[in-house]
Amino acid sequence: MNDTGAAPRPSGPAPWHLPADLAGRYAAGRLDPAQTMSVEAHLERCARCRAAIPADAGWLAASWERVADIVDRPRAGVAERLLCRCGVPQHLARLLTATPALSRAWLGSVAAVLAFAVLAGLASTFAVPVGRAGVLLAFLLLAPILPTAGIAAAYGTRVDPGHELQAATPMAGPRLLLLRALAVQVTAVTLTGLCAPFLPGPPGLVAAWVLPSLGLTAAVLALTRLVPVQPAAAGISACWAAAVLVYGGWADDLFAAFRPPAQALYAITALVLLPVLLTRYRRADHWRYR
């Protein structure tokens, strides 16, 4: 091999190299595009001429760094770009959208449940009134539970295959759980809210799941100071369902748990206790190391 990188030939012209003035004008960026391409085609093959071009090692390293960053970096999906547009920092947007436990499987199941509720609601409009009330009650009972189910699926050894890898990081514990719970809550409320108008019932009653939803999420997070997320979510959801049915039976009104007095209770829980809870929660020693 000669210093141009080409195989030696038995005969022929001596290897050509960039004249000093041409190399100087190239380094100064004073060549026209055609000349630049020609010089670069030669530089690709000629180590001697490459070495003769003055270069700032720091600038070169930084350039390669930028190129590598563009080549390697994970492609931002629609959700990540949307979150960034809404002002969420890139690393948090990445964390939320890349988290497998918050991914398509869970969102798909939530959407499927809600679609089923809407279809049942639409179908019941042509059926007997008791059927319509039953569909609405089922929806109101189920909608607040969906976020707690999502939170249960978002954090912990049994539901997250990468939990042990993450558990020794500074973000693990309350910070990560809160972040994921917030993402779940916002997503579930948005999806449920989109479905609510299609349900049979007065607008006030159809929207009566919002405050219970926030209250249940607050209760689940509070309980995780004592027990892992999954039993906390299961316990709170079971208590909610039992309370709705028992209170409805006792008051002789299936929707008693969704009337204004009960809503006031949920509002107090959600709007007054939730901020206090979250502030204290981050400082709590979260069920010892998990």
Place this chain on the structure above:
Amino acid sequence: MNPTDTTVGVRALTKRYGSRTALAALDLAAGPGVTGLLGPNGAGKTTLLRCLATTLAPDGGEIRLLGLDPADRAQRTELRRRLGYLPQDPGFYPHFTAFELVDYIAILKEMNDRRARHAEVRRVLAEVDLADRAATKVRKLSGGMKQRLAFAQTLLGDPELLILDEPTVGLDPEQRMRFRALVSRLGEGRTVLLSTHQTEDVAALCERVVVVGGGRAVFTGTPAGLAATAAGQVWLSERPPAGRQLFWRTADGRYRALGERPEGAEPAVPGVEDGYLLLLGDTAAVAA
């Protein structure tokens, strides 16, 4: 060990799972350099390392790591910023690329600046020879590559304390040699704690060795010291020993026996494995 050199201090550590005792008042001290934990399955190595990595709370005893107390929430968070942990069974997200997985852990390690974080991800992937696999999906990596990928994430942020649970599992001989070279280099000036079944790894890598059995540290010292405990109890013979002592057939067709001298046997130079097997007896032999 000089107390001022101690970066890992464990005193009377206990952990129970129901009626089973995993750690029974275990004491341990380690400083900069590589310390190996040897022990059979169920000896308590993984439980000990999980407690040290702050992913599992002990039932009793004290832990001090890098001068911090992991029982305190704020100190635990600070400690997590300064340690790297390779679990025995690291879970993976198969649809991630190698780069995405390490990038994800880097975010959890509070590396918020994207450019700096990506540069760090490339650095640690290069450390484990996976730079050219950065864009490969995790599900398409071999077992050894996955193990190296899990190891790469422990190096994020250049931690002062590395806790590695069975790091050589799944590595072929060449990868194991490279791994030993890397860990030896990392052990210069920082504390590395690793558990292994491989006595060869301990002999080649570790400045100190702790043999764990029944939830306690039954030996603490150097690998040479562990080998020395078997002095006068290792024998080579042409025929298998008649008694019930530990023995195995070697590559040259002779029998290596531990304990009482078999008839016609000649003494052999003891190694780390001999000391380990004699210390833990049948338990270790069955696990090995």
